[in-house]
Amino acid sequence: MATYVLVHGAWHTGELFEEVAAPIRGAGHEVHLPTIAGNRPGDEKTIGLAPAIASIVDYLVSNDLSDVILLGHSYGGMIITGVADAVPERLRRLIYWNAFVPNDGECLNDMVPPHYVALFDAVSGQSSDNSVMLPYPIWREAFINDGDAALAQSSFDRLNPHPYATFTDPINLKTNPADMQVAKSYINATSDTALPQSLGWHPRLSEKLGLFRLVQTPGSHEMCFSDPAGLAEAIMAAGRD
Amino acid sequence: MATYVLVHGAWHTGELFEEVAAPIRGAGHEVHLPTIAGNRPGDEKTIGLAPAIASIVDYLVSNDLSDVILLGHSYGGMIITGVADAVPERLRRLIYWNAFVPNDGECLNDMVPPHYVALFDAVSGQSSDNSVMLPYPIWREAFINDGDAALAQSSFDRLNPHPYATFTDPINLKTNPADMQVAKSYINATSDTALPQSLGWHPRLSEKLGLFRLVQTPGSHEMCFSDPAGLAEAIMAAGRD
Amino acid sequence: MATYVLVHGAWHTGELFEEVAAPIRGAGHEVHLPTIAGNRPGDEKTIGLAPAIASIVDYLVSNDLSDVILLGHSYGGMIITGVADAVPERLRRLIYWNAFVPNDGECLNDMVPPHYVALFDAVSGQSSDNSVMLPYPIWREAFINDGDAALAQSSFDRLNPHPYATFTDPINLKTNPADMQVAKSYINATSDTALPQSLGWHPRLSEKLGLFRLVQTPGSHEMCFSDPAGLAEAIMAAGRD
Numbered sequence: 001m002a003t004y005v006l007v008h009g010a011w012h013t014g015e016l017f018e019e020v021a022a023p024i025r026g027a028g029h030e031v032h033l034p035t036i037a038g039n040r041p042g043d044e045k046t047i048g049l050a051p052a053i054a055s056i057v058d059y060l061v062s063n064d065l066s067d068v069i070l071l072g073h074s075y076g077g078m079i080i081t082g083v084a085d086a087v088p089e090r091l092r093r094l095i096y097w098n099a100f101v102p103n104d105g106e107c108l109n110d111m112v113p114p115h116y117v118a119l120f121d122a123v124s125g126q127s128s129d130n131s132v133m134l135p136y137p138i139w140r141e142a143f144i145n146d147g148d149a150a151l152a153q154s155s156f157d158r159l160n161p162h163p164y165a166t167f168t169d170p171i172n173l174k175t176n177p178a179d180m181q182v183a184k185s186y187i188n189a190t191s192d193t194a195l196p197q198s199l200g201w202h203p204r205l206s207e208k209l210g211l212f213r214l215v216q217t218p219g220s221h222e223m224c225f226s227d228p229a230g231l232a233e234a235i236m237a238a239g240r241d
Numbered sequence: 242m243a244t245y246v247l248v249h250g251a252w253h254t255g256e257l258f259e260e261v262a263a264p265i266r267g268a269g270h271e272v273h274l275p276t277i278a279g280n281r282p283g284d285e286k287t288i289g290l291a292p293a294i295a296s297i298v299d300y301l302v303s304n305d306l307s308d309v310i311l312l313g314h315s316y317g318g319m320i321i322t323g324v325a326d327a328v329p330e331r332l333r334r335l336i337y338w339n340a341f342v343p344n345d346g347e348c349l350n351d352m353v354p355p356h357y358v359a360l361f362d363a364v365s366g367q368s369s370d371n372s373v374m375l376p377y378p379i380w381r382e383a384f385i386n387d388g389d390a391a392l393a394q395s396s397f398d399r400l401n402p403h404p405y406a407t408f409t410d411p412i413n414l415k416t417n418p419a420d421m422q423v424a425k426s427y428i429n430a431t432s433d434t435a436l437p438q439s440l441g442w443h444p445r446l447s448e449k450l451g452l453f454r455l456v457q458t459p460g461s462h463e464m465c466f467s468d469p470a471g472l473a474e475a476i477m478a479a480g481r482d
Numbered sequence: 483m484a485t486y487v488l489v490h491g492a493w494h495t496g497e498l499f500e501e502v503a504a505p506i507r508g509a510g511h512e513v514h515l516p517t518i519a520g521n522r523p524g525d526e527k528t529i530g531l532a533p534a535i536a537s538i539v540d541y542l543v544s545n546d547l548s549d550v551i552l553l554g555h556s557y558g559g560m561i562i563t564g565v566a567d568a569v570p571e572r573l574r575r576l577i578y579w580n581a582f583v584p585n586d587g588e589c590l591n592d593m594v595p596p597h598y599v600a601l602f603d604a605v606s607g608q609s610s611d612n613s614v615m616l617p618y619p620i621w622r623e624a625f626i627n628d629g630d631a632a633l634a635q636s637s638f639d640r641l642n643p644h645p646y647a648t649f650t651d652p653i654n655l656k657t658n659p660a661d662m663q664v665a666k667s668y669i670n671a672t673s674d675t676a677l678p679q680s681l682g683w684h685p686r687l688s689e690k691l692g693l694f695r696l697v698q699t700p701g702s703h704e705m706c707f708s709d710p711a712g713l714a715e716a717i718m719a720a721g722r723d
Contacts, residue, residue, distance in 0.1 A: 149482035241631035
């Protein structure tokens, strides 16, 4: 059986993946749900990308995890790319689930349409701590379009303000993802419009991985809430062997 | 419960949506199926786009409908865009189902590949009343590709010649769809080849809506015949809240 | 009932389609599974495209088959296009299943990304007979991404070295596919990454057919192994009437 470490996206925490982890654990695997520094209760929101990545490296090291299948969701793609660059010897496979795939020197905002960057700049500028939240209408229509209104609201209520510097800091990599020797998968939820599909996740970002295993699944950007069982199936298909 | 008004596409009438309406009514909603001026039995085929739009505005007003979820299919996207511009106060949400999304000054033919325009020009030119029909082979292969031959023929037999001026008249709008304040959804049937998918419905036309809720569903351009229950599910997902 | 002739892709043989043929036969149809010259046990691997096409023409003629629904998979698209050009009078419909669609003068390598051409050049150059094999990691990740590791390995073990000249020889056609009078379908497996989806099968190659019937199905490039029943359903939907 395998060891999965699932790394959440912006505004999320690890515990929001509990319903995804349950069926994976039910299939006999070990599943870890760390929360990235900056998204833990009480964390400073001024944290940048490097310490955010370091917090997941530390999690793997302090728990002495090896042969890990490491998944990143959305912003989590920045994190797992940095982790893979730092401790490749601990990893069996990377899984990007509708996630950003950076090359050396790129930041998350480099892969986002200009109207989102303008929105994030404005929202973070009005905060006292350079944090950013997603306006509810965007969450409801573009992120969790496959859920009903009650689920959209209850999941939104569980989000936390995100440290905006992690979107604007460029990543430092020794090796770009296409050249990493670790095995790679990309899960694409076919109704995900968190990025406009004209400028979407797959194949635009997925193909930055070089050789990778594609798993497509129906669903939105927030299948962790709207279809956790379907997401768990996709993860296990992406992660097997 | 909600009030749905479903506006058909070119060559269709409202009654062709009866099998779609049934499960929506079964879920407790009110469903209206008006036929656009120009497609009603006995209508002049020389009618243009403005009176076609006006006929659906009149339908909403004369039935005093409000808080309406207004769906348009294909050509019906021209109609509901015009209706939303005229009587926004009567609408809760627009749903485009593989439908044209015009900005001010655009006509339907502006969003269609040149070989279709050439075909429509030729067919309408040979008619006595500037009407256009779709050749059966195109209907069978590109419009109802998910149906069997018997369904393709029986549905084709229920179509009526379409007033071609509604394809060539530019629409007059005070507000373009992206700037309309009403909520918007786009339903995309993933095997719809009524427009070639290289120049397709989604995301090319859907993203003209600005913020919108995407619902993808398996099926062709003519799910009203080939999968009315599946279409009804998609409509209710697109229309909820 | 209809007569289906299923033409395999590179590295395959006809017998690898037995599990696909079974449900089609079960529905009452006649199914033939010829193996293209160059892929039969003992065949010279130096054979070019013209004799490969001729071997399937010969199969139709020697078995006196008519009103045939002729399917080609991948490289098999080169073959059925050539067959349709040679003996159109024997055909009812062409079905391309994630297959190459050549115009006159094109070779398969003209439709493949440069890094695959470079790989094939290198591998064939190291062979003694100008044959090419696919490295297992590419097979596992990009061709049979929807199968488990055991199926990936067992199916790989049944492949045979492919005559590389059939990828580099241009095809000679009197009529390009878009102008052929025979009916045409294209089956697209939506998780097929044998070609990168940014440069994919559909709609880039499918639309070279002109008017065609699209059938989309979940699955990888190797549904003949990973979901033969699903593939058989798609073939019968593509081939009916």
